[in-house]
Amino acid sequence: MAHRLRLFLSVVLFSALFVPFSSAAPPNIVLLLSDDMAWTDYGFMGHPDIQTPNLDKLASESAVFPRGYVPTGLCRPSLATLLTGHYASTHGVTGNDPSPKYAPRDSELFNQRRAQLISYLDRFETVPEALGKLGYLSHQSGKLWEGSYQNAGFTHGMTRGFPQPGGRHGDDGLKIGRSGIEPINEFLDLAVAEDKPFYLWYAPFMPHTPHTPPQRLLDKYRDGRPITIAKYYAMCEWFDETCGQLMESLEKRGLDDNTMIVYLTDNGWIQNPDKNGYAPRSKQTPYEGGVRTPIFYWMPGKIKAGTRPELVSSIDIYPTMLAAAGAPLPDDRPGLNLLPQLTSGDAIPRDTLFGEGFAHDIADIEDPEATLLYRWCIEGKWKLLLTYDGEVNRYQSTHPRTEKGPQLFDLIADPAENNNLAKEHPDVVARLAEKINNWYPVKRAQTITTPSP
Known part of the structure; x- marks a missing residue:
């Protein structure tokens, strides 16, 4: 009898500390996505100089995968993978632009090809579309190439997109972070007022060039470094500050208790010390400097914290997010639903990643x-x-x-x-x-x- 009582109390205690997703209200889901950042350039990844205290705190409470990857080391295909859950060779958006060699920029043919590329998104159900069926509101800010935020399935957002004037890779959305996060705060207030779960796509144009950090951060990193390196380091910390602002907004509204956060970068970056650009074997390449990124999943009390040795990919984020929300998982997505392993701590059943x-x-x-x-x-x-x-x-x-x-x-x-x-x-x-x-x-x-x- 005593043994059964101890077992019962253990189960009750475990349940109180570790509530499974299925027994709770649908979680809010936040995607934190940096732009052009090296996999090494975080405090929690051991960088000796770059300070990222807000991401470090999140990482300390997350399942962290230092061996995370994106399948394609270029922003547009990488972002399309996050929206659709497919590799670039499947979703069809393999590069950033149609080649001007075969259709001059701003020509009718060039714009027709731009429109055709954007139309490829119509073949798939995006994350915000899938979550919308469950009553989720969704907000897009920052980078987005596939037309307007509505075209990508978001209920709210900032990007007007092609064919609007200046619509290419984010337009109005690129102000987020660099000019504060007020549009996100307004959306969070709306979600609270309507008492609905939400999906937040926060993909600021940071630390992406132009590297224009606040002077206070630039001064912090100037000592003995080339100005190009100092600017990039300062941009990394500036991005981290905006993540801290976002966390404060969630906490202020009491939204952090039932929110899953996923972090990664869209592609890698190695700063060229001699100019404002990237070094070889970096962005656009399949080398570690182009495709490797730490990936972490945060939801204290539900996702077990710790540094994990397994290989993971951004291709897994689509099914994992849908599973967390209780949405049905399409059979044709190649990524893994990591939720069972994130909550149990068991090993992920994978031995090979592709890109x-x-x-x-x-x-x-x-x-x-x-x-x-x-x-x-x-x-x-x-x-x-x-x-x-x-x-x-x-x-x-x-x-x-x-x-x-x-x-x-x-x-x-x-x-x-x-x-x-x-x-x-x-x-x-x-x-x-x-x-x-x-x-x-x-x-x-x-x-x-x-x-x-």
Whole structure:
């Protein structure tokens, strides 16, 4: 009898501390999304100089995945993946713009192609559309390429989008963060007044160029650093400050008790010390500097906090958010619903991540392979890049394909990816290449065949 009583009390105590999602009101969901930020550039990731106290606090209470990735190291395809839950080769938005080589900018044909790219979103149910069926309100601020906020399925937002004048990658939405967060506060007040759950897309144009931080933050990082580095560091902290403002807004309204927060960056960044831009093997590439990002999930009392060793991808965020809200999960999404592992602490059943890279400008908006540059996968410590001769563009000089064959890296021993081990381990290359082919078969041949030992 005493044993049964102790067991009963243990269950009651566990339930009080760790309420499952299914027994609570639908949670609010917040996506915190930085823009052009290196995976190393946070206090909680061990950066010795950049200070991110607000994100550090959230991370300390979150399930943190230092080995997080986006499948494509470029903002528009990466954001479209977050909206749709699909890889770029499936949702069709592989680059940022139609190539001006084949249709001059602002020509009728160029604008027709812009409109066609945006229309690809109509083929999928976006996160805010799926949540809207459950009564969620939703708000978009910051970066958005796929037309207006309404076109992406949000009930409220800031971006007017193409074909409105200046509509491209966020327009009015790009003011968020840099000019305060009042539009978000107004939306939160509306959600409270209507007593409805909400989905918040906070994707400020930060620390993205132009690097124009407040002077007080720039002065903080000037000591002994190139001005380009100091500005970038200051931008990272400025972004963190805005995340703190958002958390204060949630707490002030009593909304933090039933809110899930997901954090990541849209693609990586390595600041070039010599100019206001990014270094090679950074943004637009499949190297760690282009596709790696910490990803964390925050919801104290429901998501178990701790640093996790597993591989995760932004492709998982769509099904995980829907599961948290109690929405049905589509069968065709390739990502994993991580909610069971986030709440239990169990290991995630995955051994391989996949990704792809395309040129910034899209040569053929109906044929992703026309600008295919890379396919890649990560399995344990191994990372394999396969290189393709898709058409490059005006940005080629910023990320030249210096090695045009299989590239195999041991990410544990060589996280900077300096040593290509493909010739030493042809068996690993062959095995991982087969996995890539099974994931995303293509007609285009590799630029160089698998090397011999």
